Amino acid sequence: MNPNDNFFEKSYTIARQIPYGRVTSYGAIAKYLGAARSARMVGWAMNASHNDDTVPAHRVVNKQGLLTGKHHFDGTNLMQQLLESEGVKVINNQIQDFETIFWNPSDELE
DNA sequence: CCCCTGACGGGGC
């Protein structure tokens, strides 16, 4: 990855590699980027990615598997709908079998 | 320029 890319771009690069039907967390991305304590910035990056439809921001949730960012999508549960359309079960903002579908960039990427 | 907030997470107690 190009080290000259800014934090936002790096976050997008990782997010774009999340496989269909899988999810990861803000912290996992931050950690992979070498900024484990800046998970909030990843959230900020996702917020700024609203214009960029190539970034699957709905596949990024918090470490518990909660859809904490659903309020930032259009409508009330667009984020949940997007996930469910990929086969991800969501009940009361909580992703089911979270540990099973969790995709860790630190494990899958180099 | 200072203060507060936020799609988070870890560590302390």
Added chain:
DNA sequence: TGCCCCGCCAGGG
């Protein structure tokens, strides 16, 4: 196990 506090850093008031 759970609550609370603190670091992180970009933006807005």
